[in-house]
Amino acid sequence: MSTVLAERVVAPPPLAPRCAVVLLGTGVVGGAFLKLLDTPAAASLRLVGAANSRRQQINPARLADRSLRERLKTEGDARDDAALLAALAASDAVRKVIIDATASAALAARHPEWLARGHHVVTASKAPAGGDLADWRALQGALARGGRYGDSATVGAGLPVLATLRRLRACGDRLLALEGVFSGSLSWLFNQYDGTRPFSALLREARERGYTEPDPRADLSGEDVARKLLILARNAGFALDRNAVDVASLVPESLRMLDAEAFLDRLEALDAPLAARHAEAAARGRVLRHLARLDRHGRARVGLVAVPAEHPAARLRDTDNLFALTTTRYRAQPLVIQGPGAGPEVTAQALLGDVLALG
Ligand SMILES: NC(=O)c1ccc[n+]([C@@H]2O[C@H](COP(=O)([O-])OP(=O)(O)OC[C@H]3O[C@@H](n4cnc5c(N)ncnc54)[C@H](OP(=O)(O)O)[C@@H]3O)[C@@H](O)[C@H]2O)c1
Numbered sequence: 275m276s277t278v279l280a281e282r283v284v285a286p287p288p289l290a291p292r293c294a295v296v297l298l299g300t301g302v303v304g305g306a307f308l309k310l311l312d313t314p315a316a317a318s319l320r321l322v323g324a325a326n327s328r329r330q331q332i333n334p335a336r337l338a339d340r341s342l343r344e345r346l347k348t349e350g351d352a353r354d355d356a357a358l359l360a361a362l363a364a365s366d367a368v369r370k371v372i373i374d375a376t377a378s379a380a381l382a383a384r385h386p387e388w389l390a391r392g393h394h395v396v397t398a399s400k401a402p403a404g405g406d407l408a409d410w411r412a413l414q415g416a417l418a419r420g421g422r423y424g425d426s427a428t429v430g431a432g433l434p435v436l437a438t439l440r441r442l443r444a445c446g447d448r449l450l451a452l453e454g455v456f457s458g459s460l461s462w463l464f465n466q467y468d469g470t471r472p473f474s475a476l477l478r479e480a481r482e483r484g485y486t487e488p489d490p491r492a493d494l495s496g497e498d499v500a501r502k503l504l505i506l507a508r509n510a511g512f513a514l515d516r517n518a519v520d521v522a523s524l525v526p527e528s529l530r531m532l533d534a535e536a537f538l539d540r541l542e543a544l545d546a547p548l549a550a551r552h553a554e555a556a557a558r559g560r561v562l563r564h565l566a567r568l569d570r571h572g573r574a575r576v577g578l579v580a581v582p583a584e585h586p587a588a589r590l591r592d593t594d595n596l597f598a599l600t601t602t603r604y605r606a607q608p609l610v611i612q613g614p615g616a617g618p619e620v621t622a623q624a625l626l627g628d629v630l631a632l633g
Pocket residue numbers: 298299300301302303304325326327328375376377378381398399400427428431616617618621
Protein backbone atom coordinates (compact mmCIF):
# COMPACT_ATOMS: atom_id res chain seq x y z
CA MET A 275 0.00 0.00 0.00
CA SER A 276 1.45 3.39 -0.92
CA THR A 277 2.12 5.99 1.76
CA VAL A 278 -0.33 8.35 0.11
CA LEU A 279 -3.21 5.88 0.37
CA ALA A 280 -2.27 4.86 3.92
CA GLU A 281 -2.41 8.48 5.05
CA ARG A 282 -5.62 9.32 3.23
CA VAL A 283 -7.91 11.24 5.50
CA VAL A 284 -11.27 9.59 5.90
CA ALA A 285 -13.90 11.97 4.52
CA PRO A 286 -16.26 13.26 7.22
CA PRO A 287 -19.91 12.29 6.82
CA PRO A 288 -21.73 14.84 4.64
CA LEU A 289 -23.12 17.76 6.60
CA ALA A 290 -26.87 18.04 6.87
CA PRO A 291 -28.09 20.45 4.17
CA ARG A 292 -29.54 23.73 5.38
CA CYS A 293 -32.69 23.30 3.29
CA ALA A 294 -34.65 20.20 2.37
CA VAL A 295 -36.87 20.83 -0.63
CA VAL A 296 -39.94 19.19 -2.13
CA LEU A 297 -40.60 20.40 -5.69
CA LEU A 298 -44.17 20.23 -6.97
CA GLY A 299 -44.31 20.70 -10.74
CA THR A 300 -41.56 19.79 -13.19
CA GLY A 301 -42.89 21.73 -16.17
CA VAL A 302 -41.29 24.80 -17.73
CA VAL A 303 -40.50 26.55 -14.42
CA GLY A 304 -39.94 23.41 -12.31
CA GLY A 305 -37.62 22.02 -15.01
CA ALA A 306 -35.55 25.23 -14.96
CA PHE A 307 -35.42 25.01 -11.16
CA LEU A 308 -34.05 21.44 -11.36
CA LYS A 309 -31.24 22.76 -13.59
CA LEU A 310 -30.43 25.45 -11.00
CA LEU A 311 -30.20 22.76 -8.31
CA ASP A 312 -27.09 21.45 -10.11
CA THR A 313 -25.28 24.79 -9.71
CA PRO A 314 -23.03 25.86 -6.80
CA ALA A 315 -25.60 28.51 -5.80
CA ALA A 316 -27.92 25.70 -4.65
CA ALA A 317 -25.28 23.73 -2.73
CA SER A 318 -27.14 24.21 0.58
CA LEU A 319 -30.34 22.65 -0.80
CA ARG A 320 -31.22 18.97 -0.89
CA LEU A 321 -34.11 17.71 -3.00
CA VAL A 322 -36.07 15.14 -0.96
CA GLY A 323 -39.11 14.87 -3.22
CA ALA A 324 -40.34 15.91 -6.67
CA ALA A 325 -43.64 15.44 -8.47
CA ASN A 326 -45.59 16.19 -11.60
CA SER A 327 -49.37 15.78 -11.77
CA ARG A 328 -49.22 11.99 -12.09
CA ARG A 329 -45.97 10.70 -10.58
CA GLN A 330 -43.51 11.49 -7.85
CA GLN A 331 -40.10 10.46 -6.58
CA ILE A 332 -38.60 10.37 -3.07
CA ASN A 333 -35.74 7.95 -3.70
CA PRO A 334 -32.48 9.94 -3.15
CA ALA A 335 -30.56 8.20 -5.96
CA ARG A 336 -33.39 8.78 -8.46
CA LEU A 337 -33.81 12.39 -7.31
CA ALA A 338 -30.11 12.99 -8.00
CA ASP A 339 -30.51 11.71 -11.59
CA ARG A 340 -30.14 14.59 -14.04
CA SER A 341 -32.89 13.13 -16.20
CA LEU A 342 -35.35 13.19 -13.26
CA ARG A 343 -37.79 15.45 -15.10
CA GLU A 344 -37.98 13.18 -18.17
CA ARG A 345 -38.07 10.02 -16.06
CA LEU A 346 -41.01 11.30 -14.01
CA LYS A 347 -43.04 11.31 -17.23
CA THR A 348 -42.93 7.52 -17.39
CA GLU A 349 -41.73 6.19 -14.02
CA GLY A 350 -42.02 6.92 -10.32
CA ASP A 351 -44.53 6.40 -7.53
CA ALA A 352 -48.19 7.31 -7.84
CA ARG A 353 -48.99 10.85 -6.62
CA ASP A 354 -49.42 11.02 -2.86
CA ASP A 355 -48.82 14.30 -1.04
CA ALA A 356 -48.56 12.46 2.30
CA ALA A 357 -45.46 10.53 1.17
CA LEU A 358 -43.79 13.76 0.00
CA LEU A 359 -44.53 15.48 3.30
CA ALA A 360 -43.22 12.45 5.22
CA ALA A 361 -39.94 12.62 3.25
CA LEU A 362 -39.67 16.30 4.17
CA ALA A 363 -40.47 15.64 7.83
CA ALA A 364 -37.85 12.86 7.97
CA SER A 365 -35.07 15.14 6.73
CA ASP A 366 -32.46 16.41 9.19
CA ALA A 367 -32.26 19.77 7.40
CA VAL A 368 -32.55 23.03 9.32
CA ARG A 369 -35.29 24.35 7.03
CA LYS A 370 -37.99 22.44 5.19
CA VAL A 371 -39.45 24.00 2.09
CA ILE A 372 -42.25 23.10 -0.33
CA ILE A 373 -41.89 24.72 -3.73
CA ASP A 374 -45.09 25.02 -5.74
CA ALA A 375 -44.21 25.33 -9.43
CA THR A 376 -47.68 24.32 -10.63
CA ALA A 377 -50.88 26.22 -11.40
CA SER A 378 -52.90 23.73 -9.35
CA ALA A 379 -55.69 25.35 -7.31
CA ALA A 380 -55.91 22.19 -5.16
CA LEU A 381 -52.24 22.47 -4.16
CA ALA A 382 -52.51 26.23 -3.61
CA ALA A 383 -55.38 25.62 -1.18
CA ARG A 384 -52.96 23.57 0.93
CA HIS A 385 -50.35 26.34 1.38
CA PRO A 386 -51.81 27.45 4.77
CA GLU A 387 -51.81 23.84 6.00
CA TRP A 388 -48.15 23.32 5.01
CA LEU A 389 -47.20 26.53 6.82
CA ALA A 390 -49.12 25.33 9.88
CA ARG A 391 -47.01 22.13 9.83
CA GLY A 392 -43.91 24.30 10.28
CA HIS A 393 -42.76 24.16 6.64
CA HIS A 394 -41.92 27.17 4.48
CA VAL A 395 -43.66 27.61 1.12
CA VAL A 396 -42.07 29.12 -1.99
CA THR A 397 -44.40 29.53 -4.95
CA ALA A 398 -44.67 30.49 -8.59
CA SER A 399 -48.42 29.88 -8.42
CA LYS A 400 -50.53 33.05 -8.07
CA ALA A 401 -53.22 31.27 -6.05
CA PRO A 402 -54.06 31.68 -3.20
CA ALA A 403 -52.37 35.11 -2.85
CA GLY A 404 -54.11 36.32 -6.04
CA GLY A 405 -57.27 34.27 -5.62
CA ASP A 406 -60.32 34.72 -3.43
CA LEU A 407 -59.99 37.21 -0.59
CA ALA A 408 -60.93 34.43 1.86
CA ASP A 409 -57.96 32.35 0.62
CA TRP A 410 -55.63 35.33 1.00
CA ARG A 411 -56.87 35.84 4.55
CA ALA A 412 -56.38 32.14 5.38
CA LEU A 413 -52.82 32.46 4.12
CA GLN A 414 -52.18 35.57 6.22
CA GLY A 415 -53.64 33.78 9.26
CA ALA A 416 -51.26 30.85 8.79
CA LEU A 417 -48.29 33.19 8.29
CA ALA A 418 -49.11 35.03 11.50
CA ARG A 419 -48.61 31.72 13.32
CA GLY A 420 -45.23 30.94 11.70
CA GLY A 421 -43.50 29.87 8.51
CA ARG A 422 -42.41 32.05 5.64
CA TYR A 423 -43.89 32.52 2.19
CA GLY A 424 -41.69 33.16 -0.84
CA ASP A 425 -43.81 34.75 -3.55
CA SER A 426 -41.24 36.70 -5.65
CA ALA A 427 -41.97 34.56 -8.71
CA THR A 428 -45.70 35.36 -8.73
CA VAL A 429 -45.39 38.92 -10.06
CA GLY A 430 -42.89 40.09 -12.69
CA ALA A 431 -41.24 36.63 -12.71
CA GLY A 432 -38.95 37.72 -9.88
CA LEU A 433 -38.45 41.42 -10.69
CA PRO A 434 -38.05 42.96 -7.21
CA VAL A 435 -41.48 44.57 -7.08
CA LEU A 436 -43.14 42.73 -4.17
CA ALA A 437 -40.02 43.03 -2.00
CA THR A 438 -39.83 46.76 -2.79
CA LEU A 439 -43.50 47.32 -2.04
CA ARG A 440 -43.25 45.54 1.34
CA ARG A 441 -40.06 47.40 2.23
CA LEU A 442 -41.63 50.78 1.50
CA ARG A 443 -44.69 49.85 3.53
CA ALA A 444 -42.56 48.68 6.46
CA CYS A 445 -40.93 52.14 6.42
CA GLY A 446 -44.33 53.83 6.68
CA ASP A 447 -44.52 54.77 3.00
CA ARG A 448 -47.97 54.42 1.47
CA LEU A 449 -48.90 53.42 -2.09
CA LEU A 450 -50.87 56.20 -3.79
CA ALA A 451 -50.96 54.73 -7.29
CA LEU A 452 -49.67 51.73 -9.15
CA GLU A 453 -49.59 51.44 -12.91
CA GLY A 454 -47.86 49.06 -15.22
CA VAL A 455 -47.66 46.29 -17.76
CA PHE A 456 -47.80 43.03 -15.84
CA SER A 457 -47.94 40.47 -18.66
CA GLY A 458 -44.94 39.46 -20.76
CA SER A 459 -47.11 38.14 -23.59
CA LEU A 460 -49.39 41.21 -23.74
CA SER A 461 -46.34 43.45 -23.50
CA TRP A 462 -44.77 41.75 -26.54
CA LEU A 463 -48.03 41.81 -28.52
CA PHE A 464 -48.68 45.54 -28.08
CA ASN A 465 -44.98 46.51 -28.36
CA GLN A 466 -45.14 44.89 -31.83
CA TYR A 467 -48.61 45.97 -32.92
CA ASP A 468 -48.32 49.01 -35.20
CA GLY A 469 -51.18 48.28 -37.56
CA THR A 470 -48.97 46.81 -40.33
CA ARG A 471 -49.67 43.17 -39.42
CA PRO A 472 -53.06 41.86 -38.29
CA PHE A 473 -53.25 41.26 -34.54
CA SER A 474 -54.15 37.59 -35.19
CA ALA A 475 -50.85 37.06 -37.07
CA LEU A 476 -48.89 38.54 -34.16
CA LEU A 477 -50.83 36.39 -31.73
CA ARG A 478 -49.99 33.25 -33.70
CA GLU A 479 -46.31 34.24 -33.68
CA ALA A 480 -46.39 34.96 -29.93
CA ARG A 481 -47.92 31.54 -29.33
CA GLU A 482 -45.29 29.83 -31.50
CA ARG A 483 -42.54 31.62 -29.55
CA GLY A 484 -44.03 30.25 -26.31
CA TYR A 485 -44.92 33.74 -25.01
CA THR A 486 -48.64 32.97 -24.58
CA GLU A 487 -50.43 30.14 -22.81
CA PRO A 488 -51.39 27.27 -25.16
CA ASP A 489 -54.90 28.79 -25.14
CA PRO A 490 -54.09 32.53 -25.54
CA ARG A 491 -57.46 33.51 -24.03
CA ALA A 492 -55.79 32.93 -20.63
CA ASP A 493 -53.64 35.99 -21.46
CA LEU A 494 -56.13 38.03 -23.51
CA SER A 495 -58.87 37.76 -20.88
CA GLY A 496 -56.76 39.88 -18.48
CA GLU A 497 -57.44 37.41 -15.63
CA ASP A 498 -53.77 36.60 -15.09
CA VAL A 499 -52.94 40.31 -14.88
CA ALA A 500 -55.87 40.81 -12.48
CA ARG A 501 -54.41 38.14 -10.15
CA LYS A 502 -51.04 39.93 -10.15
CA LEU A 503 -52.75 43.25 -9.45
CA LEU A 504 -54.62 41.65 -6.53
CA ILE A 505 -51.36 40.29 -5.08
CA LEU A 506 -49.74 43.73 -5.31
CA ALA A 507 -52.79 45.58 -3.99
CA ARG A 508 -53.15 43.22 -1.02
CA ASN A 509 -49.46 43.60 -0.19
CA ALA A 510 -49.97 47.38 -0.29
CA GLY A 511 -52.78 47.14 2.27
CA PHE A 512 -55.85 47.08 -0.03
CA ALA A 513 -57.90 44.00 0.87
CA LEU A 514 -59.53 43.71 -2.56
CA ASP A 515 -61.64 40.85 -3.81
CA ARG A 516 -61.54 39.79 -7.47
CA ASN A 517 -64.89 41.45 -8.20
CA ALA A 518 -63.33 44.80 -7.17
CA VAL A 519 -61.07 44.66 -10.23
CA ASP A 520 -62.60 46.02 -13.43
CA VAL A 521 -61.17 43.77 -16.15
CA ALA A 522 -61.77 44.60 -19.83
CA SER A 523 -61.22 41.33 -21.69
CA LEU A 524 -59.77 41.42 -25.21
CA VAL A 525 -61.72 38.27 -26.09
CA PRO A 526 -65.02 39.08 -27.84
CA GLU A 527 -68.14 37.47 -26.33
CA SER A 528 -68.59 35.30 -29.42
CA LEU A 529 -65.20 33.59 -28.87
CA ARG A 530 -65.37 33.01 -25.11
CA MET A 531 -67.27 29.71 -25.04
CA LEU A 532 -65.46 27.98 -27.91
CA ASP A 533 -63.07 25.11 -27.28
CA ALA A 534 -59.38 26.00 -27.69
CA GLU A 535 -59.06 24.57 -31.20
CA ALA A 536 -62.12 26.40 -32.50
CA PHE A 537 -60.87 29.65 -30.91
CA LEU A 538 -57.47 29.28 -32.61
CA ASP A 539 -59.28 28.80 -35.96
CA ARG A 540 -61.13 32.08 -35.48
CA LEU A 541 -58.38 34.44 -34.32
CA GLU A 542 -59.12 36.79 -37.25
CA ALA A 543 -62.25 37.89 -35.36
CA LEU A 544 -59.88 39.85 -33.07
CA ASP A 545 -58.47 41.92 -35.95
CA ALA A 546 -61.15 44.49 -36.86
CA PRO A 547 -61.95 45.73 -33.32
CA LEU A 548 -58.27 46.08 -32.44
CA ALA A 549 -57.42 47.74 -35.78
CA ALA A 550 -60.14 50.32 -35.07
CA ARG A 551 -58.77 51.01 -31.59
CA HIS A 552 -55.23 51.26 -32.96
CA ALA A 553 -56.29 53.73 -35.68
CA GLU A 554 -58.19 55.84 -33.15
CA ALA A 555 -55.15 55.94 -30.83
CA ALA A 556 -52.73 56.68 -33.68
CA ALA A 557 -54.89 59.61 -34.83
CA ARG A 558 -54.27 61.15 -31.38
CA GLY A 559 -50.51 60.36 -31.48
CA ARG A 560 -50.94 57.50 -29.02
CA VAL A 561 -50.16 53.77 -28.83
CA LEU A 562 -52.10 50.91 -27.27
CA ARG A 563 -50.73 49.28 -24.12
CA HIS A 564 -52.25 46.68 -21.79
CA LEU A 565 -52.19 48.36 -18.38
CA ALA A 566 -53.07 47.41 -14.83
CA ARG A 567 -53.86 50.35 -12.56
CA LEU A 568 -54.67 50.90 -8.91
CA ASP A 569 -55.43 54.26 -7.34
CA ARG A 570 -55.25 55.48 -3.73
CA HIS A 571 -58.92 54.60 -3.17
CA GLY A 572 -58.31 50.97 -4.14
CA ARG A 573 -59.96 51.33 -7.56
CA ALA A 574 -58.39 48.63 -9.74
CA ARG A 575 -58.60 48.34 -13.52
CA VAL A 576 -57.07 46.08 -16.16
CA GLY A 577 -57.34 46.65 -19.90
CA LEU A 578 -56.13 48.34 -23.05
CA VAL A 579 -55.25 52.04 -22.81
CA ALA A 580 -54.12 54.51 -25.49
CA VAL A 581 -51.02 56.13 -23.97
CA PRO A 582 -48.97 59.06 -25.28
CA ALA A 583 -45.49 58.46 -26.72
CA GLU A 584 -43.79 59.85 -23.60
CA HIS A 585 -45.57 57.34 -21.30
CA PRO A 586 -43.05 54.82 -19.83
CA ALA A 587 -45.15 51.91 -21.16
CA ALA A 588 -44.83 53.28 -24.72
CA ARG A 589 -41.07 52.67 -24.60
CA LEU A 590 -41.08 49.01 -23.52
CA ARG A 591 -39.28 46.28 -25.47
CA ASP A 592 -39.90 42.60 -26.07
CA THR A 593 -41.67 40.95 -23.09
CA ASP A 594 -40.73 43.67 -20.58
CA ASN A 595 -42.91 44.26 -17.54
CA LEU A 596 -43.22 47.68 -15.96
CA PHE A 597 -44.28 48.66 -12.44
CA ALA A 598 -44.56 52.37 -11.60
CA LEU A 599 -45.16 52.96 -7.86
CA THR A 600 -46.27 56.40 -6.72
CA THR A 601 -46.07 56.65 -2.93
CA THR A 602 -46.13 59.35 -0.27
CA ARG A 603 -42.32 59.54 -0.57
CA TYR A 604 -41.99 58.81 -4.32
CA ARG A 605 -44.58 61.38 -5.23
CA ALA A 606 -43.11 63.75 -7.80
CA GLN A 607 -41.71 60.85 -9.83
CA PRO A 608 -42.80 57.25 -9.40
CA LEU A 609 -40.37 54.52 -8.44
CA VAL A 610 -40.14 52.42 -11.61
CA ILE A 611 -39.15 48.76 -11.90
CA GLN A 612 -38.80 47.41 -15.43
CA GLY A 613 -37.37 44.30 -17.06
CA PRO A 614 -38.18 40.89 -18.53
CA GLY A 615 -41.28 39.72 -16.67
CA ALA A 616 -41.56 36.16 -17.96
CA GLY A 617 -39.39 33.19 -18.74
CA PRO A 618 -38.40 29.96 -17.04
CA GLU A 619 -34.85 30.93 -16.05
CA VAL A 620 -35.68 34.17 -14.25
CA THR A 621 -38.76 32.61 -12.64
CA ALA A 622 -36.78 29.60 -11.38
CA GLN A 623 -34.11 32.00 -10.10
CA ALA A 624 -36.81 33.85 -8.16
CA LEU A 625 -37.79 30.54 -6.51
CA LEU A 626 -34.17 29.79 -5.61
CA GLY A 627 -33.68 33.32 -4.30
CA ASP A 628 -36.70 32.94 -2.02
CA VAL A 629 -35.39 29.60 -0.68
CA LEU A 630 -31.91 31.05 -0.05
CA ALA A 631 -33.46 34.08 1.69
CA LEU A 632 -34.86 31.70 4.34
CA GLY A 633 -31.25 31.57 5.62
N1 LIG B 1 -43.65 30.04 -17.39
C1 LIG B 1 -43.35 31.24 -16.87
O1 LIG B 1 -42.58 32.04 -17.43
C2 LIG B 1 -43.93 31.63 -15.53
C3 LIG B 1 -43.56 32.85 -14.95
C4 LIG B 1 -44.06 33.19 -13.68
C5 LIG B 1 -44.91 32.32 -13.02
N2 LIG B 1 -45.29 31.15 -13.64
C6 LIG B 1 -46.20 30.26 -12.90
O2 LIG B 1 -45.47 29.08 -12.57
C7 LIG B 1 -46.37 27.98 -12.51
C8 LIG B 1 -45.84 26.86 -13.42
O3 LIG B 1 -45.79 27.38 -14.74
P1 LIG B 1 -45.14 26.50 -15.93
O4 LIG B 1 -45.00 27.44 -17.07
O5 LIG B 1 -43.95 25.76 -15.44
O6 LIG B 1 -46.34 25.46 -16.22
P2 LIG B 1 -46.25 24.03 -16.91
O7 LIG B 1 -45.08 23.94 -17.83
O8 LIG B 1 -47.60 23.73 -17.41
O9 LIG B 1 -45.91 23.03 -15.68
C9 LIG B 1 -46.83 22.79 -14.65
C10 LIG B 1 -46.34 21.59 -13.88
O10 LIG B 1 -47.20 21.39 -12.76
C11 LIG B 1 -47.45 19.98 -12.68
N3 LIG B 1 -48.65 19.74 -11.87
C12 LIG B 1 -49.95 20.07 -12.10
N4 LIG B 1 -50.73 19.66 -11.09
C13 LIG B 1 -49.90 19.05 -10.19
C14 LIG B 1 -50.10 18.40 -8.94
N5 LIG B 1 -51.30 18.29 -8.39
N6 LIG B 1 -49.00 17.90 -8.30
C15 LIG B 1 -47.76 18.02 -8.82
N7 LIG B 1 -47.52 18.60 -10.01
C16 LIG B 1 -48.58 19.10 -10.67
C17 LIG B 1 -47.58 19.56 -14.12
O11 LIG B 1 -47.52 18.15 -14.24
P3 LIG B 1 -47.69 17.38 -15.66
O12 LIG B 1 -46.38 17.59 -16.36
O13 LIG B 1 -47.95 15.99 -15.26
O14 LIG B 1 -48.84 18.06 -16.36
C18 LIG B 1 -46.35 20.28 -14.70
O15 LIG B 1 -45.17 19.54 -14.43
C19 LIG B 1 -47.74 28.52 -12.91
O16 LIG B 1 -48.48 28.83 -11.75
C20 LIG B 1 -47.41 29.79 -13.68
O17 LIG B 1 -48.45 30.74 -13.64
C21 LIG B 1 -44.81 30.78 -14.84
